[in-house]
Amino acid sequence: MPGLDDLYREVILDHYRSPRNRGELETPPAVRAEGFNPLCGDEIIVFIDVDDAGTITDIAIGGQGCSISQAAASMMSAAVKGKTIAEARRYIGAFKGLMSIHEGEIGGDGSEAETGISTGASESGDVKLGDLEALKGVVKFPVRIKCATLSWNTLAEALAEAEAS
Amino acid sequence: MPGLDDLYREVILDHYRSPRNRGELETPPAVRAEGFNPLCGDEIIVFIDVDDAGTITDIAIGGQGCSISQAAASMMSAAVKGKTIAEARRYIGAFKGLMSIHEGEIGGDGSEAETGISTGASESGDVKLGDLEALKGVVKFPVRIKCATLSWNTLAEALAEAEAS
Amino acid sequence: MSGIPTNIKDDFPVLRQQVHGKPMIYLDSGNTSQKPQSVIDAMNSYYETINANVHRGSYDIAVKATDALEGARAKVARFINAPATNEVIFTKNATEAMNLLTRSWGAANLGPGDAVVISEMEHHANIVPWHMLAAEKGFELRWIPVTSDGHLDLTDLDTLLDGAKLLSVTAMSNVLGTLNDIPRLAEAAHAKGALIAVDGSQYVPHVPTDVQAMGADFLVFTGHKMLGPMGIGVLWAHAEILEVMPPFLGGGEMILNVTKEGFTTTDIPWKFEAGTPMVAEAVGLGAAIDYLSELGMDNVRQHEIELTAYALRTLTERYGDKIVIHGPSEPAERGGVLSFVYGDPEVRVHPHDIAQVLDQAGVCVRAGHHCAKPLMQTMNVPATSRASLYIYNDESDIDILADALEASSDIFAF
Amino acid sequence: MSGIPTNIKDDFPVLRQQVHGKPMIYLDSGNTSQKPQSVIDAMNSYYETINANVHRGSYDIAVKATDALEGARAKVARFINAPATNEVIFTKNATEAMNLLTRSWGAANLGPGDAVVISEMEHHANIVPWHMLAAEKGFELRWIPVTSDGHLDLTDLDTLLDGAKLLSVTAMSNVLGTLNDIPRLAEAAHAKGALIAVDGSQYVPHVPTDVQAMGADFLVFTGHKMLGPMGIGVLWAHAEILEVMPPFLGGGEMILNVTKEGFTTTDIPWKFEAGTPMVAEAVGLGAAIDYLSELGMDNVRQHEIELTAYALRTLTERYGDKIVIHGPSEPAERGGVLSFVYGDPEVRVHPHDIAQVLDQAGVCVRAGHHCAKPLMQTMNVPATSRASLYIYNDESDIDILADALEASSDIFAF
Numbered sequence A, B: 001m002p003g004l005d006d007l008y009r010e011v012i013l014d015h016y017r018s019p020r021n022r023g024e025l026e027t028p029p030a031v032r033a034e035g036f037n038p039l040c041g042d043e044i045i046v047f048i049d050v051d052d053a054g055t056i057t058d059i060a061i062g063g064q065g066c067s068i069s070q071a072a073a074s075m076m077s078a079a080v081k082g083k084t085i086a087e088a089r090r091y092i093g094a095f096k097g098l099m100s101i102h103e104g105e106i107g108g109d110g111s112e113a114e115t116g117i118s119t120g121a122s123e124s125g126d127v128k129l130g131d132l133e134a135l136k137g138v139v140k141f142p143v144r145i146k147c148a149t150l151s152w153n154t155l156a157e158a159l160a161e162a163e164a165s
Numbered sequence C, D: 001m002s003g004i005p006t007n008i009k010d011d012f013p014v015l016r017q018q019v020h021g022k023p024m025i026y027l028d029s030g031n032t033s034q035k036p037q038s039v040i041d042a043m044n045s046y047y048e049t050i051n052a053n054v055h056r057g058s059y060d061i062a063v064k065a066t067d068a069l070e071g072a073r074a075k076v077a078r079f080i081n082a083p084a085t086n087e088v089i090f091t092k093n094a095t096e097a098m099n100l101l102t103r104s105w106g107a108a109n110l111g112p113g114d115a116v117v118i119s120e121m122e123h124h125a126n127i128v129p130w131h132m133l134a135a136e137k138g139f140e141l142r143w144i145p146v147t148s149d150g151h152l153d154l155t156d157l158d159t160l161l162d163g164a165k166l167l168s169v170t171a172m173s174n175v176l177g178t179l180n181d182i183p184r185l186a187e188a189a190h191a192k193g194a195l196i197a198v199d200g201s202q203y204v205p206h207v208p209t210d211v212q213a214m215g216a217d218f219l220v221f222t223g224h225k226m227l228g229p230m231g232i233g234v235l236w237a238h239a240e241i242l243e244v245m246p247p248f249l250g251g252g253e254m255i256l257n258v259t260k261e262g263f264t265t266t267d268i269p270w271k272f273e274a275g276t277p278m279v280a281e282a283v284g285l286g287a288a289i290d291y292l293s294e295l296g297m298d299n300v301r302q303h304e305i306e307l308t309a310y311a312l313r314t315l316t317e318r319y320g321d322k323i324v325i326h327g328p329s330e331p332a333e334r335g336g337v338l339s340f341v342y343g344d345p346e347v348r349v350h351p352h353d354i355a356q357v358l359d360q361a362g363v364c365v366r367a368g369h370h371c372a373k374p375l376m377q378t379m380n381v382p383a384t385s386r387a388s389l390y391i392y393n394d395e396s397d398i399d400i401l402a403d404a405l406e407a408s409s410d411i412f413a414f
C-alpha cells in the first residue's frame, strides 16, 4: 500500500515551498501557453524565450495549484532552462515514460487522454531526470498523474508555438 | 385471476364483428373528431349530426383498432344516437364510472390521464348503460381501458366542437 | 449447433416465473432484453462497494468508480471495434444518442439546400429528431422506400444521395428483422461526399459489430436491448468528427472553464457527457458485454439464425394462410424479429387482441406500431404482433407460442 | 435528538468497508449519496421479476413495469407536493433537466431584449446551458452577486429582474451550504412578471420540499444525491407551463403520430421523455423516497442542523485560524456542505493535497471547484476542500475528519 511518503518526497515539498523560475516574461518576445486541469482547477502558465538557435534562454512559470502540480512545474522549469527545443522534447518523452503514459491511450480514469503529452518525441534517449525522479511516486496515485504532467503538457504547447512563430 | 372470458364477452364480439353505425357523415353539417391511441395505434373517427335542439340526430364511426376499441365505439354509437348532447355527456360520465376513471388522476400505467374523459359531467345520474355493461370486464385488464375509452374521448371532443359551432 | 448453452435460461432470474399459472415465455427482446445474474450482480457490487461520483474525487472509491466508468467505455469500444476509446459517448438511451447527433452535428452542418436521407423502415428515434431539426433549419428529409418483401429499395439511392450530407439508416429493422447492407450503403454515401450514421439498436445486440468494417461514421445503440440495464445508450463516432462538433447538453463534467462571460469545453468524450454520468449502468453494460463476449457473438448470431428458421418453419407449416410473417423469408438475411398478422385471411385478429390472448398463455409479445409508424403506412397495416428472439429463447418457446395462437381461433371464430 | 436511528450506517453496505486499513468515512454526499440496501434491493427485484419495456406491452410484466414507473412518478410528485403527477418529468440527471428547461422553455421564450437572472453561486448546470442558449438567442444573462459571508446579495434584485423572463437559482449552494429564501425570490420574480426555476439538487435530498409553498414554477433535482441511483433526475413544472412547451428530445414514447411529413406530440409528461425510460432507476428513486419518508424529512433536516453545528464547533475550536469554513456560520441557515481552507494562514494547504491526506486516513472529501467556477472567482479561491454530510454521518465521523486534518500539518510543516 503506497503511503503519503511516496507522494510527498522532501525534494517535491522543497520545490513547492520555494518554486524556481516563478514569474512572467514579456510577450513577445516570449511565448506564453496556459494549461488547465478542469477537474481540480489547477492552472499552469509557461513563458519561454527561445533564441534563433532554438535554445530556451529563459522560462517563467505562473498559475496555481496543488503541491504536485506546482512542484512539477518548478522542477520542469529548472530542467529545461538553457536546453534546446529538441532536448526539451526528450525531457517530455522521458517524463512521460516516468509517469507510465502511453500516447493515444485512454486511461482508467481518463487521466492519460487528458494529460497524454503530445509531442513527437517518443524516445527519451539518455535524458537524466535528476530531481524529477522524485515524482516517480506519483504513479502510485493515478489521479495525481495529471497534476504532475500539467506543466509538461503546457510546455509542449509553448514549444510548438515557439517553433511556429 | 381474470380470464379471457371476462374480456371477450359475446356481446362485445358481436359488436366487433357487426359494428353499428359504421361509416362517415358529410362535414359540414356533421362535425368530425379523431382519436388516436399512440401506444397501440388504434384510431377512432366520430361523426355526429346535431340539430338545433341539441339532439344527436346521426352518428357514424370510422377508424380501426382492436376488438375492444371497435366494439366500444359501436356500442357507444348505438347508445348516444338520438340522445341530446346533455344526455350523451351523462353517458360519458357513466361509462367513465364503469371504467373506474377519476378525473385528473394519473394511473399506474398512465392510461387514465391519457384517456381521462374530459367533460363537465361528473355525475352519471340514472343513465342505463345496457349492453355497455359488458365492457365492465375491461377494468380487470388495465391496459385495455384506453381501448374502451378511446371512442368516448373522441365523442367528447365531437360534442365540444358541435357546441362551439 | 449454435454453441449457446442449453441451460442458459438459468442465468436469467426473470425467466424463472409463472404468469397466469403458466411458465413465462419472453418473446419481446426487440423491445427490451432480460438481464443475466452477472449484470445485476455487477451493478449491486458497484453500489455496495465503490459508488462515488467520478472524475472529481481523489479518494479511494472515487478513483475506483472512475476506473469502472472508463473501463466500461473501453469494453464498449472493443466490442464494436472502435479505433479509440474516447470515441465512445455514453447517453441515456439510443434515442438521446440520435438527438445528440442531430442537435450537435446536424445543427452545425445542415441548412437550406442540404438533405438528410433516411429510410421508411426507421424507428421514430431516427425520424422525429430529423423532423424537429428540419423544421428549424430548413433542410430536406429524403426517404429510401421499402419493398413489399421488406428490403430497402436502393434503385434510386444515388439520386437520393445527390447533395445529401448524411445517410442515417438502421442496420436491422425492429419490425421486419431486415439486415441492411451497411458497407454498401456507406460506400454509396461516401462516394457522394455524405457521412453515414447507423442505428445499431437492434443490430449490436445480435450480430458481431465492427464499425470500421461497416464503414460507419456514427453508430447509435442502446444498453437495455443487449442484456445491459436501462438508462444507458451509446453514440460512437470518429474522433475527428466528434472533436469539431459543438457541445450538446451543458453543465458540469463537459467544461474546461466557466466564467460569467462564457465557457470552454473539455476533451471528447466528456465534452458530450454533461452532469453526473450513469456509472452503475455503465458497469452493468460492461458486464453485459462480458457475458455476450463469453458466449461469442458468432454463436449469438448463429443461434438466432437457427431459431428464426425454426420459428418461420413451425408457424407457416402449422398455420398456412392464417399467418403472414413480415420481412425477409431467408433467416440468414434477417434478425429474429418476427412481425406477423394472424387470423382469418379476410378478417385478421387485431394484434392487440393477439397479444392479450398470448399473455393469458404466459407468452410475452408486443403489439403495436413498434415506433415505426411510417413503415406501418408503407406496409399498409395499423399495427403488427411481434415476437422477438434472443439468446435465452429456444425451440420450446416457439412451440408454446404456436400452441398459444390457437386460442384466438376459438374466441374470434375462424 | 434528531430521530435518525443511531445504527443507520448498517443500512448502507458501502459504508461497511476499510480503505488504506481504516474504516471508510464518507463525507462527499453533496457529490453523490450512498444507497441503502432497500434501494439496491428494489432495483434488483425489478430486474429479477418484472423487467420489461413500458407503455407498450399488454402482457403481465409489461403492465407491472409500467405501473412501477408511473408509481415512482407519483411518489416523486407527493414528495415535493406537486399539484399533479403528470407534472413530473424523468431525465437522466439534474443537468439534463436544466437543459430541457433551457432548450424547450428557454428557446421558445427568450430572444434579444430578454433577460434571465441567475446567481454567482450556481452550479455549472445552471450556468452553461444559459451561456449556450444566450449565444444562440441573444438574450442577456444577469447575475445576483454573492456577499463575502456567502449569501445572495439582494440589494439590486428588483433592478436585475426588470424585464427578466426567468429567475433561475439554487435553493441550496453546493459549495457554501447557503439556503436561499426561495419564497421571497419567487415573490420578487412574479411581481416583475418573471417565472422562477429552482435548482433543488442539494435541497430536495436534505430539506422538506413543497413546490407550492416555495412558489416555484420549475424545480430541478437529481436522484443520486438523495439515496437514489445514478441515471435519473427530475424536472417538475406546472402543467400549464409544460403543456405549451415544445418537445425537447425526439423519438419513441413522446409522439402521438409520426408520418413522413411530420409528427405530433403526446401528453405530458411523456412528451418530454423520448425513448426507453430508466425504469429500474425510477423504481430505485421511489425506494429512496420511501426510505427518506420513513425517516421523516423533518428528522433528516434536524439531524443535518445538529451535525453541522457540531462540525462547525469542533473544527473551529480545534484549529482556530488554521481553518476557514465558508458560508453562513448559523447552522439553521445552511445545509451540511462544509467548504473549507486549511493550513498556515499565510500559505494554505492546497485542497487537492488535503483530500489526498484525508484519503490516507479513510476520509472521503472532495477538492476542487465543485462545478462552480464563477463562485470560486467571487470567493477568490482556486478551489476548496469540501466535506458534505448526510443522514448516515454522525459526530464520530466529524471527529475522525478533525483528527485526520492534523496529518497535513506534519507534511506541510505549519
Ligand SMILES: Cc1ncc(COP(=O)(O)O)c(C=O)c1O
Binding pocket: C252, C274, C275, C276, C277, D030, D031, D093, D094, D095, D096, D123, D125, D126, D170, D172, D173, D174, D199, D201, D202, D222, D224, D233, D371
Ligand atoms: C446545485 C447543483 N445543481 C446541479 C447539479 C448537477 O447534478 P447532476 O450532476 O446529477 O446533473 C449538482 C450536483 O452535481 C448540484 O450540486
Ligand SMILES: Cc1ncc(COP(=O)(O)O)c(C=O)c1O
Binding pocket: C030, C031, C093, C094, C095, C096, C123, C125, C126, C170, C172, C173, C174, C199, C201, C202, C222, C223, C224, C233, C371, D252, D274, D275, D276, D277
Ligand atoms: C431500431 C431502433 N432504434 C432506436 C430504438 C430506441 O432505443 P431506446 O428506446 O433505447 O432509445 C429502438 C428501440 O426502441 C430501436 O428498435
